Amino acid sequence: MGTKRKIPLSIFAIICGIFMILPIYFLVIGSFKMPNDVFELEVNFSHLTFDNFRAAFETPIIRSIWNSLLVSTVVTVVALIFHAMSGYALARLEFPGKTFVFGWMISTLMVPFTVIMIPLYMVTKNLGMANSYLGLIIPMIFNAYGIFLFRQFYRDFPKELEEAAYMEGLSIAGAFFRIVLPLSKPIIIPLTIGFFTANWNNYLWPLIINQNEKLWVVQVALANVIGAEHETQWTLVLAAALVCALPMFILFFIMQKYLVEGVKMTGIK
Amino acid sequence: MKRRGNRKKRIEALTAYGFLLPNLVGLTVFVFVPMVYAFYVSLNDWNLLTPKVFIGFDNYIQMSHDKDWWQAVGRTFKFTIIYVPSLFCLSLFFAAVCNSLSQRVENVTRTLFLLPFAITSVISAAIWMFLYDPKDGIINQFLNLVGIDAQQFLGSTSQAMISIIVVVIWINLGYNMMIFLASMKEIPGEFYEAAKIDGATGWKAFQHITFPLLRETSVFILVVTTIGSFQVFDQIMVMTKGGPANSTQVGVLYIYHQAFEVLNMGYASALSVVLFLIIFILSLVQLRLTAKKD
Numbered sequence: 001m002g003t004k005r006k007i008p009l010s011i012f013a014i015i016c017g018i019f020m021i022l023p024i025y026f027l028v029i030g031s032f033k034m035p036n037d038v039f040e041l042e043v044n045f046s047h048l049t050f051d052n053f054r055a056a057f058e059t060p061i062i063r064s065i066w067n068s069l070l071v072s073t074v075v076t077v078v079a080l081i082f083h084a085m086s087g088y089a090l091a092r093l094e095f096p097g098k099t100f101v102f103g104w105m106i107s108t109l110m111v112p113f114t115v116i117m118i119p120l121y122m123v124t125k126n127l128g129m130a131n132s133y134l135g136l137i138i139p140m141i142f143n144a145y146g147i148f149l150f151r152q153f154y155r156d157f158p159k160e161l162e163e164a165a166y167m168e169g170l171s172i173a174g175a176f177f178r179i180v181l182p183l184s185k186p187i188i189i190p191l192t193i194g195f196f197t198a199n200w201n202n203y204l205w206p207l208i209i210n211q212n213e214k215l216w217v218v219q220v221a222l223a224n225v226i227g228a229e230h231e232t233q234w235t236l237v238l239a240a241a242l243v244c245a246l247p248m249f250i251l252f253f254i255m256q257k258y259l260v261e262g263v264k265m266t267g268i269k
Numbered sequence: 270m271k272r273r274g275n276r277k278k279r280i281e282a283l284t285a286y287g288f289l290l291p292n293l294v295g296l297t298v299f300v301f302v303p304m305v306y307a308f309y310v311s312l313n314d315w316n317l318l319t320p321k322v323f324i325g326f327d328n329y330i331q332m333s334h335d336k337d338w339w340q341a342v343g344r345t346f347k348f349t350i351i352y353v354p355s356l357f358c359l360s361l362f363f364a365a366v367c368n369s370l371s372q373r374v375e376n377v378t379r380t381l382f383l384l385p386f387a388i389t390s391v392i393s394a395a396i397w398m399f400l401y402d403p404k405d406g407i408i409n410q411f412l413n414l415v416g417i418d419a420q421q422f423l424g425s426t427s428q429a430m431i432s433i434i435v436v437v438i439w440i441n442l443g444y445n446m447m448i449f450l451a452s453m454k455e456i457p458g459e460f461y462e463a464a465k466i467d468g469a470t471g472w473k474a475f476q477h478i479t480f481p482l483l484r485e486t487s488v489f490i491l492v493v494t495t496i497g498s499f500q501v502f503d504q505i506m507v508m509t510k511g512g513p514a515n516s517t518q519v520g521v522l523y524i525y526h527q528a529f530e531v532l533n534m535g536y537a538s539a540l541s542v543v544l545f546l547i548i549f550i551l552s553l554v555q556l557r558l559t560a561k562k563d
Contacts (some may be wrong), residue, residue, distance in 0.1 A: 017381030142295030199375035
């Protein structure tokens with residue numbers, strides 16, 4: 001295709017792209033406006049203010065960001081280790097019952113979260129983990145998705161590395177933790193992004209399992225700011241929403257390169 | 270020698286079990302047991318406060334007459350029927366557009382489309398509630414500019430659902446576009462050159478080369494977005510809570526309402542079991558339909 005034909009197409013693509021981020025523009029601008037001109041389309045620079053953020057900081061938002069960071073990080077790290085171990089065992093080790101274990105684990109993929117949310121709530125509550133970090137974290141660690149992707153990855157992993165490790169006198173576990181796992185970055189990076197965002201985005205589970213305001217995660221805290229008053233205070237809501245969005249925006253720009261590769265790894269294969 | 274071999278095998282198997290143990294326990298306790306428990310609870314009358322009473326299939330019989338439930342299921346289908354094809358076509362279209370841009374323009378476009386993906390569901394709800402404001406919302410201001418009266422959007426029984434679908438598409442478009450784009454990039458350039466000789470370029474090339482080669486990706490996206498659309502909850506819960514007049518109360522919202530607001534745990538579990546069957550059958554049908562051509 002000639003470059004000439006590409007110019008109108010490029011303009012079209014960029015315009016559509018700008019439309020895509022227009023809502024984010026209104027979020028950012030709106031959160032700096034005075035309550036009275038929050039709906040004004042023009043931006044009057046002498047009327048911008050930080051007061052909305054001051055008000056937002058008085059809501060449980062900041063605390064909830066820490067809670068979300070804690071929960072998402074712990075879930076991600078623990079899940080990655082557990083899933084890598086299982087994926088490795090299923091891909092590289094021989095043991096009786098392998099096919100059955102793999103089939104059973106994969107079959108849990110068919111169970112959508114919303115279907116088990118009620119019994120999951122009861123099980124977690126009966127284990128004494130309701131209204132605690134444990135209840136927010138532990139049930140979210142286990143899913144067959146990561147196990148499956150690790151297994152795919154380790155099936156194509158070069159055998160020579162493990163053999164060299166065994167020659168050095170390392171055990172299977174030693175070879176895995178010292179040699180194989182550190183070389184698993186191509187799968188660990190996309191899964192880290194995937195697990196972290198999924199947990200950062202989680203709303204339904206924290207809503208159900210935790211009633212303690214101190215442990216609110218960011219999604220629940222923001223939903224409460226939105227629904228707090230009958231007449232919505234838009235400047236406060238937008239400022240709070242922007243604060244909640246910042247950690248992910250930062251992560252997005254750092255990780256965008258990996259995000260693209262991650263889509264290739266986790267999306268299709 | 271043979272005994273040493275056995276010992277090695279035993280160690281290998283033990284290591285494997287050790288490696289699998291955390292997930293075996295976790296998946297059992299937090300996925301498998303709840304699944305079975307859901308079915309068991311669905312055979313009981315239970316409000317969490319008093320002990321369970323076994324009532325057999327009464328919950329299922331009650332469900333068959335529950336107009337609110339079937340309407341909620343209908344709304345879920347409505348959501349799916351609008352959301353899935355729109356998202357599919359839009360992401361395919363913009364992936365094709367991106368694929369024919371120069372690398373630099375493509376990168377910019379991709380970033381712009383992906384940015385909403387960095388936003389959580391509740392943040393997206395906050396932004397769009399602001400944009401949709403029935404009195405002075407930004408969208409209504411634009412509509413006024415072109416001479417259209419202010420619309421109710423989330424406050425209207427006929428517009429609320431579509432308004433929410435727009436938000437969910439907005440969030441997910443970039444990501445799905447990326448998946449299409451990634452597999453478009455894997456199609457070898459020679460295919461298009463060969464087609465060019467046969468006179469197939471542009472739309473024709475897309476129709477005869479690109480689209481058929483995207484089959485696997487298409488199936489993947491269709492199945493994943495369909496399952497996702499059956500579970501939509503966050504935006505609806507925040508933006509309308511199922512209203513106005515229940516017009517956005519989809520299946521999951523109704524289950525949530527029965528379970529955690531009315532505390533009808535047994536009944537809500539029965540609803541979950543049926544929702545599972547619906548999702549399960551639907552994904553089987555989808556896989557069957559799309560696998561047919563092979």
